[in-house]
Amino acid sequence: MLNMSMERQFKSAKVQLTLVGDKHPKGIKRLFNNVSQNVSGEQLAIVGSAIESLTGEKCTATNIITTDQFITAE
Numbered sequence: 179m180l181n182m183s184m185e186r187q188f189k190s191a192k193v194q195l196t197l198v199g200d201k202h203p204k205g206i207k208r209l210f211n212n213v214s215q216n217v218s219g220e221q222l223a224i225v226g227s228a229i230e231s232l233t234g235e236k237c238t239a240t241n242i243i244t245t246d247q248f249i250t251a252e
């Protein structure tokens with residue numbers, strides 16, 4: 179009988195910002211791909227502030243969406 183195990187590995191991450199403003203009073207979600215696995219809260223705050231400056235809308239929520247994969251190890 180083979181002894182196999184599954185190893186979890188980071189694959190990718192995205193950040194999703196919810197922006198609210200005159201054009202989107204209920205909010206609109208914007209995704210940004212290729213986020214580092216070790217992104218910090220400070221880095222996310224900087225990105226949120228930059229997007230607020232560019233769009234004129236308020237960032238009301240920030241979500242990190244990660245994808246992991248399982249690799250079979252023998």
